[in-house]
Amino acid sequence: MIRKTAGLVLSSIRYKDTSIIVKIFTRELGLKSYLVNGVRSMGKGSKMALYQPLTLLDLVVYNKENSGLQRISDAKLQRAHQRIPFDFSRTSIALFMTEVINRSIYENYQNESLFDFLTESVIILDQGEALLTHFPLVFLIEKAKFLGFSPEDAEGFLLESVHQPFSDQELPQILDYLERLLSDKYKCCDKVPVGLRRKLLDHLLDFYSQHMENSSSFKSLVVIRQVLE
Incomplete structure (x- = not known):
């Protein structure tokens, strides 16, 4: 099931060459772990900056019951930190x-x-x-x-x-x-x-x-x- 929710990034760890597993505390779904592929690849398309601790995101996620590792369909910066x-x-x-x-x-x-x-x-x-x-x-x-x-x-x-x-x-x-x-x-x-x-x-x-x-x-x-x- 696809769900929209706000999220607060808590931590991330490297997974294979270019991916990460990120822990996000979401408003509607609670604390979830997400596999994000290719985010550590070099170039302008990298979205690694989205997954720094305490980043506020607007998310569209796949939410499967009884699944420990979820997927993110879309992630957008809710607000950029200034200080x-x-x-x-x-x-x-x-x-x-x-x-x-x-x-x-x-x-x-x-x-x-x-x-x-x-x-x-x-x-x-x-x-x-x-x-x-x-x-x-x-x-x-x-x-x-x-x-x-x-x-x-x-x-x-x-x-x-x-x-x-x-x-x-x-x-x-x-x-x-x-x-x-x-x-x-x-x-x-x-x-x-x-x-x-x-x-x-x-x-x-x-x-x-x-x-x-x-x-x-x-x-x-x-x-x-x-x-x-």
């Missing part, structure tokens, strides 16, 4: 977002509300409307809501965690910061010490690991900590 590919901080955040998404959803997982949130987040990151030092934290906090394990309030992010990394002196400030992130989201512009922001990032990632099957360390953590400076 993400050319700004180190935004590129780093994009890679971090991709890793978090890849590790928290599974093949065929479908959630239109999550897709809409991810699309909005990518556009905000690319347009420069958010203060980047807060962006990864807001992304983790907001994404947890769509995955079903977000606490009801700021205090819950501490009480519902196995580990407690903050000192008694830090707790009032971190709770106030969490409340601000929850209320202001990507518009948050608070001035918070870098050490506290990094500590909160580590805590949120640990919080995610407690709710996901894959608890190994995040590969992009070293780079994303630099963005929080």
Whole structure:
């Protein structure tokens, strides 16, 4: 069956000489893997640029039930990124977002509300409307809501965690910061010490690991900590 859907590219791997297998989180069909032939061939006709992480696409796809690997009939760029590919901080955040998404959803997982949130987040990151030092934290906090394990309030992010990394002196400030992130989201512009922001990032990632099957360390953590400076 042929279906039209919006899609968010998450990753791709090489397949044979000129092809790739690309993972795309689609709005209507969920997370799918697609075989794209000839996309790595040299020349003007190459469409490899369409399948970079966090690229937003309009797709026409073949959707066969009980088939692990699907095919794409047509793929068009929904919007071209203006800043993400050319700004180190935004590129780093994009890679971090991709890793978090890849590790928290599974093949065929479908959630239109999550897709809409991810699309909005990518556009905000690319347009420069958010203060980047807060962006990864807001992304983790907001994404947890769509995955079903977000606490009801700021205090819950501490009480519902196995580990407690903050000192008694830090707790009032971190709770106030969490409340601000929850209320202001990507518009948050608070001035918070870098050490506290990094500590909160580590805590949120640990919080995610407690709710996901894959608890190994995040590969992009070293780079994303630099963005929080």
